[in-house]
Amino acid sequence: MNGNAENVLELDDLSVAYRVGGTDRLVLRNVSLRIGRGEAYGLVGESGCGKSTAALSVVRYLPRNGSVAGGHVRLDGKDIMGLDREELRRVRAEDLSMVYQDPAKALNPSIPIGRQLAEVFEIGGASAKEARSRAYEMLEKVQISDPARVMGGYPHQLSGGMQQRVGIAMALASDPKMLILDEPTTGLDATVEAEVLDLIGHLRREFSISILFISHNLAVVSRVCDRVGVLYAGMLVEEGPTDRVFRNPRHPYTVALLRCLPGGGRRKSSGGLDTIPGFLPGLGAIGEGCAFADRCGLATERCRTERPPLHDLDGQMSRCHFHDRAQSLPHTTRHAPDESREPPAPRRPVLRVQGLNKTYGRDRAGGGVAAVKDLSLELKAGQTLGLVGESGSGKTTFARTLLGLIEPDEGGRIELDGKELAERVGDRSFEQTKSLQIIFQNPDSALNRSHSVRGLIGRALRQLGGLRGAAMDRRLKELAGSVRLTDHHLSVSPRQLSGGLKQRVAIARAFAGDPSVVVCDEPTSALDVSVQAAILNLLVELQSERDVSYIFISHDLGVVRYLSDNVLVLYLGRVMEYGPSEEVFSGPHHPYTEALLSAASDIGDAEDGRIRLEGEIPSAAAPPSGCAFHTRCPRRIGSICDELDPPLKEAQSGHAIRCHIPADELAALQVQRPSTLSRPVSAERRDDNGRP
Amino acid sequence: MRGRRTPARVIVISAFILKRLALSLVTLVLLSAIVFCVGQVLPGSVGRLLLGPFADHEAVEALNASLGLDRPLLVQYADWIWGFLRGDMGRSYMYEAPVQPFIVEALGNSLKLAAVAFVIVVPTAILGGVVAALNHNKPIDRIISIGGLTMTVLPEFVTGIILILVFGVWLKWLPISAAWPDGAGGFTQIHYLILPAMPLILVLFGYIARMARSGMIEALESDWTRTAVLKGLRWRTVIWRHVLRNALLPTITVIATQTGYLIGGLVVVETLFRYQGIGLLVFTAAKGKDIPMLLAGILVIGIVYTLATLIADLLCAVFDPRIRLGGRQ
Ligand code: SF4
Numbered sequence A: 001m002n003g004n005a006e007n008v009l010e011l012d013d014l015s016v017a018y019r020v021g022g023t024d025r026l027v028l029r030n031v032s033l034r035i036g037r038g039e040a041y042g043l044v045g046e047s048g049c050g051k052s053t054a055a056l057s058v059v060r061y062l063p064r065n066g067s068v069a070g071g072h073v074r075l076d077g078k079d080i081m082g083l084d085r086e087e088l089r090r091v092r093a094e095d096l097s098m099v100y101q102d103p104a105k106a107l108n109p110s111i112p113i114g115r116q117l118a119e120v121f122e123i124g125g126a127s128a129k130e131a132r133s134r135a136y137e138m139l140e141k142v143q144i145s146d147p148a149r150v151m152g153g154y155p156h157q158l159s160g161g162m163q164q165r166v167g168i169a170m171a172l173a174s175d176p177k178m179l180i181l182d183e184p185t186t187g188l189d190a191t192v193e194a195e196v197l198d199l200i201g202h203l204r205r206e207f208s209i210s211i212l213f214i215s216h217n218l219a220v221v222s223r224v225c226d227r228v229g230v231l232y233a234g235m236l237v238e239e240g241p242t243d244r245v246f247r248n249p250r251h252p253y254t255v256a257l258l259r260c261l262p263g264g265g266r267r268k269s270s271g272g273l274d275t276i277p278g279f280l281p282g283l284g285a286i287g288e289g290c291a292f293a294d295r296c297g298l299a300t301e302r303c304r305t306e307r308p309p310l311h312d313l314d315g316q317m318s319r320c321h322f323h324d325r326a327q328s329l330p331h332t333t334r335h336a337p338d339e340s341r342e343p344p345a346p347r348r349p350v351l352r353v354q355g356l357n358k359t360y361g362r363d364r365a366g367g368g369v370a371a372v373k374d375l376s377l378e379l380k381a382g383q384t385l386g387l388v389g390e391s392g393s394g395k396t397t398f399a400r401t402l403l404g405l406i407e408p409d410e411g412g413r414i415e416l417d418g419k420e421l422a423e424r425v426g427d428r429s430f431e432q433t434k435s436l437q438i439i440f441q442n443p444d445s446a447l448n449r450s451h452s453v454r455g456l457i458g459r460a461l462r463q464l465g466g467l468r469g470a471a472m473d474r475r476l477k478e479l480a481g482s483v484r485l486t487d488h489h490l491s492v493s494p495r496q497l498s499g500g501l502k503q504r505v506a507i508a509r510a511f512a513g514d515p516s517v518v519v520c521d522e523p524t525s526a527l528d529v530s531v532q533a534a535i536l537n538l539l540v541e542l543q544s545e546r547d548v549s550y551i552f553i554s555h556d557l558g559v560v561r562y563l564s565d566n567v568l569v570l571y572l573g574r575v576m577e578y579g580p581s582e583e584v585f586s587g588p589h590h591p592y593t594e595a596l597l598s599a600a601s602d603i604g605d606a607e608d609g610r611i612r613l614e615g616e617i618p619s620a621a622a623p624p625s626g627c628a629f630h631t632r633c634p635r636r637i638g639s640i641c642d643e644l645d646p647p648l649k650e651a652q653s654g655h656a657i658r659c660h661i662p663a664d665e666l667a668a669l670q671v672q673r674p675s676t677l678s679r680p681v682s683a684e685r686r687d688d689n690g691r692p
Numbered sequence B: 001m002r003g004r005r006t007p008a009r010v011i012v013i014s015a016f017i018l019k020r021l022a023l024s025l026v027t028l029v030l031l032s033a034i035v036f037c038v039g040q041v042l043p044g045s046v047g048r049l050l051l052g053p054f055a056d057h058e059a060v061e062a063l064n065a066s067l068g069l070d071r072p073l074l075v076q077y078a079d080w081i082w083g084f085l086r087g088d089m090g091r092s093y094m095y096e097a098p099v100q101p102f103i104v105e106a107l108g109n110s111l112k113l114a115a116v117a118f119v120i121v122v123p124t125a126i127l128g129g130v131v132a133a134l135n136h137n138k139p140i141d142r143i144i145s146i147g148g149l150t151m152t153v154l155p156e157f158v159t160g161i162i163l164i165l166v167f168g169v170w171l172k173w174l175p176i177s178a179a180w181p182d183g184a185g186g187f188t189q190i191h192y193l194i195l196p197a198m199p200l201i202l203v204l205f206g207y208i209a210r211m212a213r214s215g216m217i218e219a220l221e222s223d224w225t226r227t228a229v230l231k232g233l234r235w236r237t238v239i240w241r242h243v244l245r246n247a248l249l250p251t252i253t254v255i256a257t258q259t260g261y262l263i264g265g266l267v268v269v270e271t272l273f274r275y276q277g278i279g280l281l282v283f284t285a286a287k288g289k290d291i292p293m294l295l296a297g298i299l300v301i302g303i304v305y306t307l308a309t310l311i312a313d314l315l316c317a318v319f320d321p322r323i324r325l326g327g328r329q
C-alpha cells in the first residue's frame, strides 16, 4: 500500500534493530499500521515490546545503536527515512510533534517556560513579540490558570501535571498533523492523569489532529483511542477498533493482558489474578513459530513451527492460528472464591496508631506544615490496610513515621503487638525492627550491591532472622521457594534481574525476619501488568500462609480494592474516609474518594458524568480553612464547609466519613452515577458467562 | 515569581547569597583557628628558636614574654586575628621585618601567574571538551580525552623541565626564568610568565576538558535536548541555546575548585622557575621555621580558596534557576 492520501501516518513493514554486543537484534519486526486523519491510534504492550522504538523511529530519533532494518515510515506520503537533514528538521518543525513521558526531564531546566514555548513559534517565522503573545494564548488553551506567571517561571517550579500541560502546549504550538504521545500520563496522579487525558481529548477535536498514543496502560488507551494495536516482542499481534479489541480480544496475549488487571471490582477473596507465565523472549530471539508460543496456554505443535500470519477478521486483526478460540485461553489461577480465606476466629490487632501528627518545621507558635494530622487506625493480623490519596496527601510521610525514619510530633502513640513503638528506629527493640518491614516501589536502591541474590537474602536472614549455617541455608531455600526464585536467580547479581524479579528479592528480604507488618509503598507501580499480577498474587499468598498484615500504599485504586480489607483515604495529611474496603468503594463515599474513583481509568468506562477535581492539591503549609477539601470539592454545600472542619462521622459501623453532608444524603447524591470500579467490564467477565 | 523582580524573588536570591557568605565566613574562622593551633603545636619555643640553643633560660623566657607568647591562647588568637584584619600579620623571624609586605607582593605575583594560566586554559579546555563531546567516540574525541588525561597525570616538575629544555634552552623562544627585569611592562611580564604557566595549563586542561566533555555528553543525551531537536530547531540553536548552558554548569564549579590544586602546583612551579610567589614564600618559610610568615601565608591561601569557591557558587546560581530560586514549596 503506497501513500494513501487518507492516512497521515503509515508504518509499512517497519523493522528496527539495535546493535548489542556486535550483532543487530530486531526490536520491531515488520510492523505495518496506518493512522487516518483525525484518528487516535493506541499502541500498547509491556516493556520491551518495542512501542517506544516505534515512536522514536517515526520522529527518526533512534538511539545511537539503533537503525532501521527495513520498511518505511511515511508521513502524509513522504518517506521520513529518505529526508535529508534540513527536510527532516522542517518536518519536525511543522508536521510532527511529540509529548514525552517524563515532563520534568523533557523541559529545559534553565530556560524560562515562556521562552521555550515561544521558540516554537519563532521557528515558524513569528517575531519575538508575536511569539510571546501566541505562547501566552497556547498556555491558556491548555488550561493553565495563570499563564503570565508560568511564562516567567522555570519547569522545576511547576507540578508534574502543569509540566505536562506545558509539554502539550509545546507540542501543539506548531499545529502539527501528527502528535505522538509517549506514555504522557505515566507517573502522574490519577486525578491529574484524568485531567490531562480530558485535555488531550478536547484539544484533539479542536486541532483535528492525528494521534499515535504509546502506553502500557490499557485503560488509558481505551479512553483516548479509536483504534489500538497490541505489540508483543516487536510484532503487532492484534489490532482493531478499541472497544472491539478490549471487549472481544482475538489474540491470547491480549486476552491474558486484560485478565491480569485487578479492575472490575475484583477482590483477593474471589481468587488470585491471572498472570502470564514465563518471560518475554530476549531481544531478537524468536524462533520459527509464534513469538507467544512459550507462554500461551493454547499453543500446539503447529504454533511452534509455523509463524501465524495477521488474520483479518473483518476489521480486527489477530496474529494467531486459533484466533477464534483466543478467549478460551485457560486461566492460570483458580477463580472460585476461597472459603478458607475468611477464618471466623476474631483477629487480634497487631498495629494500633493513635493521634499521630507530623509537622515539618514546627515553631513554638504552633505553625509549620502538617504532613500528617491526627491519624488513628488499627490493623488486624492477616489483614491489609490500603492507603490512598494523591501525591502530597501524606501517605509516604505516614509510612516513614511508622518505620521510625521520621520522628512524629509528641503526643501520638504507635503500638506494635501491644507494645509501644519508640519514635526513632534506633530506639526500637530488635524484635520490633524485624517485625516491621518495608517494600519500596523501586527495589534498586535497596538491592544495588555487587552481592549475589543469595548473599543479599542470606545477609537479611542473618541480621533479621539470626540464623547461621545449615539452618540459614534451609530457611533461605524455603524463602526463595515461597517468592518463586530459582537457584539460577539466587546465583546472579540483582542487577541482572528484571524489575519483577528484583521486587521478589526485596520481598524475600522483608520476610526474612518473619515480620508481622509489612509496609508496601507502591510496590507494583513500576511493573508491567502481568508482573504486577504475579507480585500481587505472591503478596496474597504470603499473607494467608503467614498471617502477615500489610499497609499497602498505591495510587491504583483497582489494586487497592483487590488487596485491601480496610481503606484509609488521606487528603493533606487528614483522614477523609476510613472503613472496610467494600463499603468505601461501593459508597456512600466521601466526595474526595468519589472524585478519586471517578478519575481512575478502567476499561470500558463511560466518559460522561465523570467528576473532575479542579486545580491542584493545596500546599500543606497553608491548608484551607474549614474542611481541607473545600477548595476543590465538587459537592461543597456552602460556607459551613469553608469555616468548620467536619468531624469524622460513622456512616455505617466501622466506616467513617469526614464531611458535613450526612452519609445517607451522600449515598443519594452518588447513586446517580454508577461507581466506575464496580462495573463488570473486562472480557473475562463475559467468558465467565459463557459468551465470547 | 511574577515579573522579574518582585520582592519575593529578591528575598530568595539574597537569602541564598547570605547563606553562602555565612558559610564562607564559618569556613574562614575554622581555618584560622586550625592554622593558629598548628602554629602552637609546631616544635620548639619561639624564643629558643630565635636565640639559639646556647642562650640561657631566662633570656628565652623574657623574649617569649615580650613576644606575648605567655598569654592565654584565646587572647593570643584574638590578638592575631585582630592584627590580621588590620593588615598587621606579625613580624617575620627570618627577615626580621613585618610579614605583610612580603605576603602582598608574593600574592600579587602568584595571582598574575594564575591569571595567565586561567586565561589560556579555561577557553581552550572548554572548547576541547565541547569538541570532544560533539564528536563522541570519534578520533578527535579520543585524542582530546586521552591527551588530556596523559597531561593530567604528568607531574608539573616533569612537564616543567621538559618545557624549559624545549622552549627555553633549545628553541630559545621563551625566557626560562620567570623573574622579569625591573620595570618591565605588562606584555613583557606576560611573556615571562607563559613558560611557568604552561605546566599548570597542561594539568588543568585535562581536568576541565574532561568535565566539559562529560557535561556536554550528558546534556546531549538528555530528554530536553531531544525535545529541542524534535521541535525542529536548527542544530546550532540547540547547542547554543539549550545544551551549552546546562552542560557547562558543573565545569564552572570544577574550575573554581581547581584553585586548590593551583596552589599546590604553584609551589612546584614557582620553585622550579624561581618565581617570588606565595607558594615559594610559604615553602621557604616552612623550611626556615618562620612561623608568622608560614601562618600568614597559609591563611591568605585559605582566604583566596574560600573566595574562589564562593564565586563559583554564585556563578552557578546565576546560571541555574533551580539553585537560584529554590524548589517548589
Ligand atoms: S498462534 Fe498458537 S501460540 Fe501463538 S498465540 Fe495463537 S494459539 Fe498461542
Ligand code: SF4
Pocket (backbone or CB within 6 Å): A591, A592, A627, A628, A629, A630, A631, A633, A634, A635, A636, A637, A641, A646, A658, A659, A660, A661
Ligand atoms: S465538608 Fe463540604 S467541602 Fe468538605 S467534603 Fe464535605 S461537602 Fe465537600
